[in-house]
Amino acid sequence: MGVAGGVGAAVGHGAGRRRTGPGGTPGRGRCTITLARPAPHPRRPAARSPHGRTGRAPLHHGATGVASAPWRSRPHAGAFPETVHARHPSRPRLPRGPAPPGAQDTTGTVAGTVRGPGGTLVVGAEVVLTPQRGPGGGAVVARRVFTDDEGRFRVTGMPNGKATVAVRRIGYRPATRDLDVPATEGLALALDAVPQALSTVVVKDRRVRYTGWAAPFYQRRDRGMGRYVGKEEIDRRNAMRTTDVLRVVPGMAIQTGMGGSRIRFRGSRCDPLVWIDGTPALSGYFDVDNLQPNSLEGIEVYSGVATVPVELRGPRGEEACGVIALWTRVPEPRRKGPKKVYTAEDLAALVASATVFTADQVDQAAAADSTNPIAPYYPDALRRARTAGDAVVEFVVDTAGVPELGTVGIVAASHPAFGVAARDAVSSARFSPAVKDGKPVRQLVQVPLKFELTNPGS
Structure with missing residues (x-):
């Protein structure tokens, strides 16, 4: 009657004690139950059943119609028979191991x-x-x-x-x-390069372009007077306030309170003069935290009056306690681009269709105009990093000797910045057109450029 090893309930027909309804008739919707006495724990004596000596609990039928006991003992090893789960016929067992060679x-x-x-x-x-x-x-x-x-x-x-x-x-x-x-x-x-008809253009690091709203900032930075924080450094720090960017400047004391931030240079008893885009803030102390760091192009810091440039001095000697010059970022105007931009595949198709010729297909190749040569500027970031390199730019010279801007592209570059500098310098260059059978024709030209440092060892 009992199942060896603990509490067990076997649901079936024709076995165990039968449950009857009123009048001794078999109960409807009832099932046959086989109960087993719980086996004692190996490390603990058997507990007395709260239901008398028989240890049988009254049966309760749940919503499913299956009788269950209101109490449960802790399952022990061997208390329940082994349960075998049948696999659904629609889910066959997948083979394990390496996939077949064909798969x-x-x-x-x-x-x-x-x-x-x-x-x-x-x-x-x-x-x-x-x-x-x-x-x-x-x-x-x-x-x-x-x-x-x-x-x-x-x-x-x-x-x-x-x-x-x-x-x-x-x-x-x-x-x-x-x-x-x-x-x-x-x-x-x-790939090995084919000798070009146009000679290599040499670009020295002395040729630097100062343009834009913050051109004076870059000019003074190249002179080396004062301390400077450029746009790249500002973006790299990703600071929340402008004073957080200035904390790296030696000799600067920053006080932050409820009224804002205040800057003083070491040994100074007054506030420094603040310039914003070339205009002095003379109406009172200007809190530099009023400007977000990501809105600044650069910051100039001059801690002593002896280092302040003439153009940043105040009208009444306000630069006596130092100068901080802030330059904001101004978006560059959008340039009107060409109607169509040709890729390297497009240019190869033009050459194959004899619409555009190369230097070996014409009687007289296109030549650079000495009065309007290609003169790129040395990339500022690479110049400060003391990096030299090369670039090759290609474009089509029309029958008037003017580069077709839609065909300007970078062929090769040791650094992307060299290629961009060479490409931007093509628009202002002029050439003598190529000649074939006595008539000017369009020619695809490639111009190699070499960017050299004046003092490589410095």
Whole structure:
């Protein structure tokens, strides 16, 4: 009658004690219950049942019609028989282990970079990958992509096995290489440059452009007088208040109270003179926290009267206790761009259709005008970092000797800033047009530029 090992209830028919209704008749909706006495805990004596010597509890029927006991003892090992869960017929057991050979992926990825002489990244190079066999033994399909602004390319879905990669770019000698797919993603491809008809433009770091609202800030910073906090440093610190940016300046004491922040230089008994975009704040002390740090282009700090430039002195000697000059950021006006921008693929199509010619296809190649040459400015951030480099820019010179702005693009650059500086300088340059069969024609030209430091060791 009992189940060895503890409390158990077996629901079935024809076994155990039968539950009857009024009058001794079998109860309707009732089930046959088999009860077992709970086994004693191995470390604790058996507890006396609150229901007498029999240890049987009165049965209660829940909403499901299944009798249950109002009390439960702690389950012990062996108290319940082993329970077997049946698997639903619509959910067959999935096989475990490695996938069959036919289910494995048979394609791979080829990625890498294209570089020119000196390690410059080549932009807009055409990369064609041709597998020696098609997927599943089918037809062979070549994949063609172009390198991005950082000289990178990536091709997915290439069939595994042997393949050939071909790289070409106007101004460079084509290159071909065999590889295995899947290949490593660090594939490096090198191209040799073809000698250009135009000579290399040398850019010295002395040629610096000071433009915009904060041009005086950059001019004085290059002179080295005072202390300066530029836009890059302000953005890097991501400070909540302007005084938090100035805390890095030596000799500056900042007091913050309910009325705002106050700045004093060490050993000074008065407030410094504050300038805002070249205008002095003479009506009283100006709290620099009134301006958000992300709205500032730069900050100049002069702690002593001896270091204050003449143009930042006050009309009545207010600079005696130091000067703080703040320059706000002014958005640059939007330039009207060309109607159409040509990519490297578009320019190659123009050359293939004989709409635009290269230097080896004309009788007289386009030449730079000495009165209006390409004269880019040295990038300020790279000049301060003492970084030299190279860049190559390409564009189409029309029949009047004027560069077509929609065709201006960067071919290669050792640093993106060098390429941008070269590209921005093309619009003001002029050329003598190319001549073919006695008539001026459009020519695609590539101009190499070399950015050099005046004192590399300094």
